[in-house]
Amino acid sequence: MSESASPSPEPASKTWSMNDLLVLTKFRLSALVIVTTFVGFWLRAGTSLDGWLLFHTILGSSLAAFGAGVFNQLMEIEPDSRMTRTADRPLPAGRISPSAAFGIGWLLSAFALIHLVAKVNFEAAALTALTLATYLFIYTPLKRQSPTNTLVGAVSGALPPLIGWAGAAGQLPRDEAYVRWQLLLEPGAIYLFALLFLWQLPHFLAINWMYRDEYRRGGFIMLANDDDEGVRTSKHALAYSIATLLLMFYPVQQGLVVTWIFLPLSLALAGWLCKLALDFQKNPERASARKLFFCTLMYLPGILIISSIAWKRA
Numbered sequence: 001m002s003e004s005a006s007p008s009p010e011p012a013s014k015t016w017s018m019n020d021l022l023v024l025t026k027f028r029l030s031a032l033v034i035v036t037t038f039v040g041f042w043l044r045a046g047t048s049l050d051g052w053l054l055f056h057t058i059l060g061s062s063l064a065a066f067g068a069g070v071f072n073q074l075m076e077i078e079p080d081s082r083m084t085r086t087a088d089r090p091l092p093a094g095r096i097s098p099s100a101a102f103g104i105g106w107l108l109s110a111f112a113l114i115h116l117v118a119k120v121n122f123e124a125a126a127l128t129a130l131t132l133a134t135y136l137f138i139y140t141p142l143k144r145q146s147p148t149n150t151l152v153g154a155v156s157g158a159l160p161p162l163i164g165w166a167g168a169a170g171q172l173p174r175d176e177a178y179v180r181w182q183l184l185l186e187p188g189a190i191y192l193f194a195l196l197f198l199w200q201l202p203h204f205l206a207i208n209w210m211y212r213d214e215y216r217r218g219g220f221i222m223l224a225n226d227d228d229e230g231v232r233t234s235k236h237a238l239a240y241s242i243a244t245l246l247l248m249f250y251p252v253q254q255g256l257v258v259t260w261i262f263l264p265l266s267l268a269l270a271g272w273l274c275k276l277a278l279d280f281q282k283n284p285e286r287a288s289a290r291k292l293f294f295c296t297l298m299y300l301p302g303i304l305i306i307s308s309i310a311w312k313r314a
Contacts, residue, residue: 021090024089025066033062034065036161043307049168053119057116063112067105068105068132070104074098079144086218116167123181154198157200161189165184191254202240203297208222212225230289262310
């Protein structure tokens with residue numbers, strides 16, 4: 001078999017494990033959706049938090065994330081089978097059949113949207129549908145066409161906190177027959193979207209560069225593919241890290257946070273991110289990219305905790 005030929009998935013086995021289901025639904029990645037949806041809901045709800053409304057919002061957004069993970073892997077069976085880090089996923093490895101995966105993905109996604117409309121509100125359901133559409137119909141195909149896929153993927157990854165934000169508004173009052181899109185223009189929503197969007201870029205750029213050979217083998221068109229020296233990738237990572245630092249002034253300017261708590265802590269955390277991005281730019285090698293990657297893993301929960309503590313809760 002030639003190197004360019006793609007191996008066919010093995011015939012699906014009759015049994016599959018719980019771990020296969022967790023991998024199929026991208027459970028660990030979906031945990032990010034759960035956390036950011038919760039934070040969006042928590043910050044907007046303030047002191048009038050409705051526990052059941054929060055539960056239904058988290059449930060709907062989580063099931064949608066699981067469904068998106070299933071459909072994403074269905075669309076990428078062939079490239080996944082070419083890459084060492086993904087070849088043992090249940091679909092390319094043949095432990096779960098594509099038809100079974102399609103049924104699981106469809107049930108999860110459909111139930112999520114119906115549940116959000118019935119138990120939360122139309123706005124949260126619409127944002128969830130937009131997340132699914134962007135992730136599956138724009139981002140996933142674009143990965144084989146253009147390196148701009150990273151930006152599109154960052155958009156879909158930045159929508160979950162807005163689902164939580166909109167969910168906290170509850171059902172539309174009976175005397176209001178319109179969709180409350182103004183929820184998305186509230187300063188808190190803008191801050192959370194921008195934070196998640198900017199954070200993802202150095203995070204995924206570091207991954208792309210470390211595993212550029214794998215992405216090339218899988219047929220994905222990434223910024224780092226033809227950047228073996230890391231010059232272009234590291235410059236982009238540094239630029240987005242600096243933009244993340246500058247974003248820390250927005251919630252202060254909008255009066256969303258207690259300045260003396262938020263600003264020094266958030267700037268210190270973002271400064272650390274910028275420092276490691278600068279190290280990667282000065283010395284673009286796997287070790288510095290790996291440090292930047294692990295920094296992003298700690299940065300997001302850190303800034304979400306700082307934001308939650310410093311938030312002015314009405």
